[in-house]
Amino acid sequence: MTKESNNSGDASVANPSLGADLVIPALALAFAIYFFVDIADLAWEAKANGALIGTILVVLIVIQVARLGLQLARGEGRLGFDSLLGPREALPARLALVGITIAFVVALPWLGLTLTLFLSMAAALRAMGLKSWRKTLLISFIVAASAWGLFIALLETDMPHGPVEIALSKILGK
Amino acid sequence: MTWDFLAGQFAQQFGLWWVIWPAILLGIVVGILPGFSPQNTLIMLLPLTLRVPVEQALAFMIALYCANHLAGGIPAILVRIPGSGGAAATTLDGYPMTKKGQAQQALVLCFTASVFGGLITTLATLALLPWLSKMGLYLRSVEMVVVMLFGLTLIAVIAAKDFLKGMIAGFFGLLLGVIGTDHIYNTPRATFGFLELYDGVPIVPALIGLFAISEALVMIEEKMIVTEEGRAKAVSAQWAGIIDGLRLTVKYWWQIVWTAFVGLFIGIVPGAGASIASFVAYQQSRLWSKHPEKFGTGIPEGVIAPESANNGVTSGTLVPTLALGVPGGSTAAVMMIVLQYHGLVMGPRLFVSNPEVAYGVFVSMAVAYIFMIFTILPLARYMSRIVLIETSYLAPVIVLVTIVAAFVERQYAFDMALALVFGVIGYIAQKTNYHVTAILIGVILGPLFEEYLVRALRLSEGHPSILFSSTLGNVLWGLLALSLLLPAWRGWRRSKQMAAEQFGD
Numbered sequence: 001m002t003k004e005s006n007n008s009g010d011a012s013v014a015n016p017s018l019g020a021d022l023v024i025p026a027l028a029l030a031f032a033i034y035f036f037v038d039i040a041d042l043a044w045e046a047k048a049n050g051a052l053i054g055t056i057l058v059v060l061i062v063i064q065v066a067r068l069g070l071q072l073a074r075g076e077g078r079l080g081f082d083s084l085l086g087p088r089e090a091l092p093a094r095l096a097l098v099g100i101t102i103a104f105v106v107a108l109p110w111l112g113l114t115l116t117l118f119l120s121m122a123a124a125l126r127a128m129g130l131k132s133w134r135k136t137l138l139i140s141f142i143v144a145a146s147a148w149g150l151f152i153a154l155l156e157t158d159m160p161h162g163p164v165e166i167a168l169s170k171i172l173g174k
Numbered sequence: 175m176t177w178d179f180l181a182g183q184f185a186q187q188f189g190l191w192w193v194i195w196p197a198i199l200l201g202i203v204v205g206i207l208p209g210f211s212p213q214n215t216l217i218m219l220l221p222l223t224l225r226v227p228v229e230q231a232l233a234f235m236i237a238l239y240c241a242n243h244l245a246g247g248i249p250a251i252l253v254r255i256p257g258s259g260g261a262a263a264t265t266l267d268g269y270p271m272t273k274k275g276q277a278q279q280a281l282v283l284c285f286t287a288s289v290f291g292g293l294i295t296t297l298a299t300l301a302l303l304p305w306l307s308k309m310g311l312y313l314r315s316v317e318m319v320v321v322m323l324f325g326l327t328l329i330a331v332i333a334a335k336d337f338l339k340g341m342i343a344g345f346f347g348l349l350l351g352v353i354g355t356d357h358i359y360n361t362p363r364a365t366f367g368f369l370e371l372y373d374g375v376p377i378v379p380a381l382i383g384l385f386a387i388s389e390a391l392v393m394i395e396e397k398m399i400v401t402e403e404g405r406a407k408a409v410s411a412q413w414a415g416i417i418d419g420l421r422l423t424v425k426y427w428w429q430i431v432w433t434a435f436v437g438l439f440i441g442i443v444p445g446a447g448a449s450i451a452s453f454v455a456y457q458q459s460r461l462w463s464k465h466p467e468k469f470g471t472g473i474p475e476g477v478i479a480p481e482s483a484n485n486g487v488t489s490g491t492l493v494p495t496l497a498l499g500v501p502g503g504s505t506a507a508v509m510m511i512v513l514q515y516h517g518l519v520m521g522p523r524l525f526v527s528n529p530e531v532a533y534g535v536f537v538s539m540a541v542a543y544i545f546m547i548f549t550i551l552p553l554a555r556y557m558s559r560i561v562l563i564e565t566s567y568l569a570p571v572i573v574l575v576t577i578v579a580a581f582v583e584r585q586y587a588f589d590m591a592l593a594l595v596f597g598v599i600g601y602i603a604q605k606t607n608y609h610v611t612a613i614l615i616g617v618i619l620g621p622l623f624e625e626y627l628v629r630a631l632r633l634s635e636g637h638p639s640i641l642f643s644s645t646l647g648n649v650l651w652g653l654l655a656l657s658l659l660l661p662a663w664r665g666w667r668r669s670k671q672m673a674a675e676q677f678g679d
Contacts (some may be wrong), residue, residue, distance in 0.1 A: 017557065020327060020605065020606045021339075021588065021606050021607075022657070023602050023606060024208055024339075024342065024343065024346065024599075024602055024603055024606060024608045025342060027346075027599065027602075028342060028345075028346040028349070029547075031346070031349065031364070034351060034364060034366075035352070035364045036351060037365060038362050038364045038377050039364070042356070042359075042363065043356075043359055043361075044633070044636065045356060045357075045358040045359070045628050045632065046356035046359055046363060047356075047360065047363070049352060049624040049628065050349065050352040050363060050624075051624070053345055053348045053352065053620070054349055055350050057342065057345040057346060057348075057349055060338060060341050060342045060345060061342060064338050064339070064342060067338065082603060082604050083605060083606065084185055087395055089557060090394050090395045092393060093394050093568055094391050097390070097391065097394070097569065097570065098391070098594075098598070100570075101387075101574070101577060101597075102594065102596055104574060104590075104592045105577070105587065105591055105594065108581075109587060110586065113578065114527060117574060117578065118571075119590070120574055121570055121571070122196070123575055124569075124570030124574065125566070125567070127570075128394065128566035128567070128569065128570060129566055130566060130567075139567065143457060143574070143575065147575065148579060150203070151578065151582070152619075153206075153359070154665055155210075155215070155218045155219075156218060156408070157582050157585070157614060158585045159578070159581065159582075160587075168197070169545070
């Protein structure tokens with residue numbers, strides 16, 4: 001809450017880029033429209049609650065857009081997205097972390113938990129600016145080995161198996 | 175039930191220390207990770223619990239269940255990632271305490287509130303079991319609609335600083351919570367064609383995305399998650415921090431007691447769980463506080479309330495399971511399977527045919543809580559040091575490990591992608607001051623609210639007057655109105671006082 005509440009009160013005053021403030025309302029509005037279209041033909045029991053919530057949400061969004069419009073008209077801000085993307089120095093690391101996470105989700109079914117986690121950790125640590133390869137490989141190994149120990153060896157979850165899991169299960173005779 | 179019988183039960187449970195301790199440690203480890211709910215862990219360990227004698231199986235399951243409830247608050251306090259939905263409200267004041275360099279005190283408060291809250295309600299359940307078992311019969315869908323509204327009013331509380339943004343976030347969460355099949359005809363709604371969303375938005379990926387992933391994406395802007403002052407305090411963390419936490423526990427003992435009972439009463443209702451209990455306890459604590467404006471800034475009451483209620487639920491959940499044979503929650507359902515495998519039939523007859531099991535469950539719970547406080551309290555000092563790890567190490571670990579945890583609950587790769595989507599939504603919300611907790615409250619409580627509302631309306635063939643048809647329900651409506659009007663009245667009185675002071679000057 002701190003991050004939000006500490007500056008929520010005067011966020012719009014301190015930050016002139018009001019375009020960012022429209023992203024959540026835009027997403028919410030798009031979802032509300034999709035929701036209304038999707039439930040149109042359903043029985044009242046299936047749509048009463050959602051229709052009520054959606055209607056209130058749309059009203060709130062309209063008020064918020066009007067509020068931001070007034071602020072823009074009064075010259076208290078501009079349509080920018082700086083507050084969403086900033087600070088610029090952290091942006092490459094942030095995008096890299098999202099990209100690596102997407103790659104992790106895609107690669108997991110083929111490479112298995114341990115190897116995918118090891119490779120993704122190493123890539124993420126490098127993207128975060130860690131220079132030492134030794135440290136990178138050591139931390140990645142510890143995280144991957146711990147995940148294997150907890151998720152696969154101890155709790156026997158159905159995590160996707162890859163070459164490492166197959167080799168280990170043969171070695172350990174499981 | 176005689177004193178001799180009870181003493182014998184306690185002695186027997188203390189003798190099972192070799193079962194309870196490993197269960198506590200395992201419960202803490204899996205409780206810290208979002209995605210490992212106690213029921214999931216117990217299902218995974220069924221081959222073990224079905225093989226050992228019933229007393230040992232029960233002691234193991236109960237200790238793991240309670241420790242799991244307690245541990246969810248640890249990451250909520252340290253890195254703003256609740257280990258479960260029941261710990262989501264703990265982030266509101268726990269994390270700000272960490273940022274101020276009071277992680278150790280916050281952890282101690284989390285542990286003591288959880289343990290004493292759980293212990294008090296367990297002993298109360300032992301004493302009042304026949305009466306408590308009837309309570310579930312009085313709280314029906316009509317009354318539960320109002321209880322859910324108590325939880326939902328927390329959205330308005332959180333939204334206090336920017337009401338419009340908070341309400342948009344809350345209602346966006348509520349609408350996301352409606353995704354999935356409806357409760358009467360099972361027709362899918364707004365599922366984007368994904369079969370994985372037919373059961374609704376899964377809580378764990380939503381929680382991981384909104385808190386863990388979004389927080390990791392934000393935290394990399396700073397070198398550390400704590401301020402320089404907070405870092406200095408964390409570096410010099412001494413045992414005195416634990417003593418200070420214990421002092422605060424004594425100071426707020428009454429709050430631990432009453433919020434624990436909030437958890438107990440909500441836990442008794444089948445289907446209602448720790449999430450609603452902790453949100454209601456937090457909201458009510460803020461309402462009756464002498465300084466409500468300080469909630470959310472990192473105060474002890476904001477940690478005690480949700481944690482005490484979260485563990486007060488543990489004994490409440492087992493009341494309908496044992497007394498009526500109706501599982502109070504999914505964990506209780508798994509325990510019921512184990513007991514039935516051992517030839518025990520749940521319901522009122524259990525207290526006559528196997529009193530050592532029926533009462534033993536609560537004795538086992540009390541003993542587990544006693545063991546737990548001695549196990550975990552000394553660890554607070556070392557756990558609080560996690561804030562000294564640089565965010566360049568912490569962020570990748572948080573993102574990648576929690577996204578794995580998103581897979582664990584339902585074993586769908588889809589849930590990992592969903593966690594990432596919620597992570598991006600959470601990041602945007604955090605950066606633009608739309609409250610992620612408000613979104614999560616909506617996602618968690620939205621489906622529950624709808625379920626009870628539709629069930630009630632169905633009984634009256636759609637007539638809303640049923641919502642005001644019961645005495646208990648009307649009393650709860652009155653209290654809800656009071657909850658909403660009291661802060662407004664206080665605000666009006668404060669502004670009047672300020673105006674009078676200004677006029678006086």
